[in-house]
Amino acid sequence: xxxxxxxxxxLITTLFYYVVVKFNPSSxxxxxxxxxxxxxxxxxxxxFAYLEGEEPVEFSWNAxxxxxxxxxxxxxxxxxxxxxxxxxx
Amino acid sequence: xxxxxxxxxxxxxxxxxxxxxxxxxTPLTVGLILAAIxxxxxGAERVRLDILVYLMLGGALVLAAEHVWHGEVVxxxxxxxxxxxxxxxxxxxxxxxxxxxxxxxxxxGAWLLVLGFTRRVQVKITPIKQLxxxxxxxxxxxxxx
Numbered sequence: 001x002x003x004x005x006x007x008x009x010x011l012i013t014t015l016f017y018y019v020v021v022k023f024n025p026s027s028x029x030x031x032x033x034x035x036x037x038x039x040x041x042x043x044x045x046x047x048f049a050y051l052e053g054e055e056p057v058e059f060s061w062n063a064x065x066x067x068x069x070x071x072x073x074x075x076x077x078x079x080x081x082x083x084x085x086x087x088x089x
Numbered sequence: 090x091x092x093x094x095x096x097x098x099x100x101x102x103x104x105x106x107x108x109x110x111x112x113x114x115t116p117l118t119v120g121l122i123l124a125a126i127x128x129x130x131x132g133a134e135r136v137r138l139d140i141l142v143y144l145m146l147g148g149a150l151v152l153a154a155e156h157v158w159h160g161e162v163v164x165x166x167x168x169x170x171x172x173x174x175x176x177x178x179x180x181x182x183x184x185x186x187x188x189x190x191x192x193x194x195x196x197x198g199a200w201l202l203v204l205g206f207t208r209r210v211q212v213k214i215t216p217i218k219q220l221x222x223x224x225x226x227x228x229x230x231x232x233x234x
Contacts, residue, residue, distance in 0.1 A: 002155070006151075030143055033140060033143035033144050033147060034143055034144075034147030034148070034151070035147070036144060036148075036199065037143065037144035037145060037146075037147040037148025037149075037151075037196055038147060038148045038151035038152065039148075040144070040148060040192070040195050040196050040199055041112075041113070041116065041148040041149070041151075041152050041192045041195070041196065042152070042155075043195070044188065044191050044192045044195050045112065045152070045188065045192070048187075048188050048191070066155065066158050069154070069158060070151055070154060070155060073150070073151050073154040074147070074151055077147055077150055077151070078147075081143075
């Protein structure tokens with residue numbers, strides 16, 4: 001489930017990057033890149049899980065909780081990168 | 090239906106577990122190496138290495154968070170629950186190369202696609218340069234006889 005949530009989040013951030021001009025586009029690009037990186041890796045993980053006979057996408061309350069935690073982690077990494085970047089310059 | 094009991098000593102049992110606990114290590118290591126290269130190499134901006142670093146490190150850290158959630162990564166040595174015994178190390182290394190390597194290759198492929206797309210767009214947008222001449226005006230144009 002978290003794969004689908006991350007994919008949706010990546011699409012939304014990419015759309016924001018192209019549509020919203022008022023916000024600093026380079027910082028939005030970082031958010032989109034982090035979420036796309038995670039989406040690609042979770043896709044590979046799901047493909048391997050499927051090939052090994054596991055369920056690639058799990059729908060449960062636990063999966064929903066993990067999805068929200070992962071989105072929070074993506075945003076935290078993005079904010080951290082923004083803070084580190086602004087400190088350097 | 091009669092129930093059959095199989096008498097097997099525990100030492101004879103071999104349990105093969107498909108563990109996916111270390112796949113994030115490969116992209117994380119590659120991402121850290123790329124971040125170091127990006128700082129040291131001046132040509133990194135030309136090939137947009139920053140995009141690859143963000144894809145690789147960001148994705149690997151989120152994947153690590155998922156492993157922490159599932160209790161596969163712990164804050165005490167050896168940090169991976171799959172590495173409790175030395176026998177498990179080959180399994181972990183196999184997974185690092187197989188799943189982690191595929192993840193690294195997939196992210197690198199995505200970066201190459203982005204680079205190719207960006208270059209194609211830039212070629213389309215770049216305006217045609219206006220032709221200029223360096224010839225000096227002739228004597229007839231200037232009116233000098």
